[in-house]
Each structure stands twice: as structure tokens, then as C-alpha cells.
Amino acid sequence: MTRTTPPVHEAAAGVFFARGTDVNWILLREGRDLTLIDSGWPGDADALLASVRALGHRPEDVRAVLLTHAHIDHMGGAVHLHQRYRTPVFLHQAELAQTGGGHKQQATAADIAPHLWKPSALAWSLRIVRAGALGPHRVPPALPLPATGALDLPGRPVPVPCHGHTSGHTAYFLPAIGAVATGDALVTAHPLSRTRGPQLLPKLFSHDPAATASSLDALAALDAGLVLPGHGSPWHGPVADAVAAARE
Template sequence: MTSPIQVADGVHLATGTDVNWLLLQDGDALTVIDTGYPGDADRLDASVRALGREPGDVAAVLVTHAHVDHVGSIERWWQEHGVPVLVHEDELANVRGERHESATPLDVARRAWRPRTALWAARITRAGGTAHVTAPHAQTWTGEGPLDLPGRPVPVHTPGHTSGHTAFLLADAGVLVTGDAIVTAHATTSRRGPQQLPGFFAADPTLAARSLERFRDLDADTIAPGHGPVWQGRPTDAVDHALAPQR
């Protein structure tokens, strides 16, 4: 696998099957944001070890949202290492399997005539993209402001992609982890730069677009997305790019 890239001091981004996750390091402890597909489990473990740590050193997994490409290994880490899983309270029903807000195989099949989508669908199927991963043990954080975890991430609720979709501001590092609220590339499209995912991926596309306004006043100079490369620039500029009409 490709080693994690350092985004900022103590912030590393790793890539699995067309999806990213973040590792926040503070001394010997780590926070992991998202975990890739089930088939990315070995890559996830290797990304932790590339930083000189073991999965058992992870203080918690923060979940931006409960789609299979972001929660693929959370149950295994809970079973093997007891790593806590934390999500926004509005995402608990999704991650516990009580509610399903995700594109269906039929949604993908309807678009599989497009070569990019067909190739992407084949890759993610091999990576466990049709699995139904749940975490009945998941909990939510309490209070406001930075979480008491390595990296001191600040949750930013951005509903629309799912009800509880959450980005994380790493204020000390100047990094905004956007999950799927803003991505910088996706295998189903040739577009590059800050953008929203195609609408069929979102539970409420209109709300997803409106939620991006919550990014405008955040103090950061780096965007670390759930899909695509790191982007250098202010969150408000990323929002402008993402909401601009496609030409």
C-alpha cells in the first residue's frame, strides 16, 4: 500500500479503494476518522503501523457517516481491540443498522452504462461494497467544542448526505476533514477540485448543499476529503467551487 501522507503536523491521510481515512497522532495515541471498505482492513491496519503504532493504540474511530466505504472495519476493530466508535447523534440509527440512507445497488445499476461508474462499481464490489456493516455499540459524543481525543477534532454537523453526516475541524493544524460533504474527485466523474458527490449518493441533496454554508467561516487552509486528493485553500473557496454550476 501507499504510506499515509502527512497533511499537517500530526495529521495523516491514507487511501484505500477510492476512499480516504485520516489518522490524527498525538504522541503514542491516535484518532482515526473513517475506516474505508471492509476489503481495506489490511490497508487500514498498515496505515496505523506506518506511523509506528498498533490498532490497539487508537483512542477512538470517528465516523463522518455510516456508508460502507467509511465504516468497513469498525466492527472488526471493536471485536479485536475494543476501539470505541463515535458518531453524531443523528447518525446513530444509520451506523446501528436501524435506518438506511445510502445509494442502493439499483441506483448504481441504473448508471452502470457509464464506463467510469461500471469500473468503480466492480472495484468497490470486490472491496466489500455490498456488505451491510453495522456497529450496534457505537456511541455519540457529548458537549460542544473540541473532543478530548488526539488531534482535538471539532465536529461540524453537515446533514444531507446522511442525517448525521459530520465534518471535523482540526483547528490547531488548520485542516478541515470534510468526509463526503465536499470531495475533490470521485471515480464516477471526470471533474476535479472541490465538488459535491452526484446527487443519488445523498439522502437529501438540497440539504447537503445548504449545509456547506457551515464551512464558510471556519479557519483552515487545507481540505482533507473523503474522496480525492488534499486541496489547499480556504473552506469558503472550496464551498464556492463545490456549488458552482458544472460546465
């Protein structure tokens, strides 16, 4: 089968957007070094390494993995990179408290089952089971993000707390590019959603839906014209407009 979507493409100068199993990750390039934001399902680890090599890099070039949150579909590849290459992994402090013995704020099979009557949702559930949704939910040993300011990593990402989807969910703002990696705080599509374009994830995935909605203020305040979501395609336009669309 040929893929119609290239596994990785340059969304902005030095910013590479890659798709795994219905989930995305982002690579920031500076010289020979990379920063990885999110990392797909455990079963996406090979695709993750392929996306690094597609840029002419080696896995050892990844200086750090920044996770938006500790859900299994975002941290699978980080487990592999840390084990194999000792790549440091960073998470918000509030997320670290959740990671002992698997994430407590994650939708379960029982939460998802009532939505599987639609053929597209059923096909999605089979894909994610193959990608490792049923476990084991291994968590990479992670370090807490510094409290404020740009990180001294390729792309100079600035953590932006936007809690709600999980207690420590964090977006990453790229001031020099005018882009923001929004993780699951703001997405542009999901197999369980009927609409496309900027939106919130279906409520069953959100630990605190009210906080998820109010934390969009932090994203709307950013001077960004490119949204790089955890699910769905990149979206070009002022992030404040994307937030307004998601709130409708």
C-alpha cells in the same frame, strides 16, 4: 503491481491521509496516541492496519474512531477495530438512529446501476464489490458525539454538523492545524464524477441534496486552509474557496 500513491502520507504536521478503495481515512497523532477519522470499506481493514503500522504505531494506539457518517465505505475498518481491540467508535446522534440493520440512507445497487455504462464507473463498481459493497453491512456499536466543543482526543478534533448527505453527517475541524476532514459533505473527486477539485458528490449518494448544499455554510465559516475529503485528494486553500467552487 506497484502502487504509485503511498498508502499514507503526512498532509500536515501530525495529520496523516490514507487511501483505501476509492475512499480515504485520516490519522491524527499526538505522542503515542492516534485518532482515526473514518475507516474505509470492510475489505480495507488490512490496509487500515497497515497504515497505522506504517506510522510506527500499533492498532491499540488508536484511542477512538470518529465517523463522519454511517455509510459502509467509511465504517468498515471501525467494525474490525472495535471487535478486535475494543476501540470506541463515535457517531453523531442522528446517525445512530439510522444504523439499526444497515444504513437506510445509502445508495443501493439499483441507484448506481444506470451510471455503469462508462468503463471507469464499471471498474469502480467491481472494486467496491470486492471491498464489501454488497454486504454484509455490519455496523460498529457506536457512541454519540458530545454536543459541542473539541473532543479530548489526539488532534483535538471539533465536530462540525453538516447534515444532508446523511441526517447526522459530521465534519471534523482541526483548529490547531487549520484543516477540516469533510467526509462526504465536500469531496474533491469521485469515480462517477467527470470533474476534479472541490465538489459535491453525485446527487444519487445524497439523502437530502438541498440540505447538503446549505450545510456547506458551516464548512465555509471555518478558519481552515486544508480540506481532507472522504473521496479525492487533499486540497490546499481556504475552505470557503473550496465551498464556492463546489457550489458552481
